[in-house]
Amino acid sequence: MLESTMTRKGQVTIPKVIRDRLGVKEGEKVFFVVRGEEVVLKVIKGTILDLKGSVQPSMHPEDFDKIRQAVKHTVAKRVAGHG
Structure with missing residues (x-):
């Protein structure tokens, strides 16, 4: 079993064997x-x-940039308390 000690900042080192x-x-x-x-x-x-590009397109290809922008917009609305 490997162990590490937590610092006062809450940080621990992942042992090299695990990394x-x-x-x-x-x-x-x-x-x-x-x-x-x-x-x-x-x-x-x-x-x-x-x-992006690793999946063969379907009959209706997805616009990943458009999806990403929609997700950002939705998250921003929730953070602002409007969603």
Whole structure:
């Protein structure tokens, strides 16, 4: 079992063995999933925009830029308390 100590700023170092196993590099993002009394760390590789063009278009191709703008607009409205 590997361990790390939390700093007063709430930071911990991910042990090198785990970083190597997950292939996580400096500057990459990770997210945490809480499952009961456990926390699962997952590495985020790229963004949804990196997938653009990787799926064969259907009869009605999606405009990913338009979808992204619509999501941003919806989130902004919710943050502003109008949604």
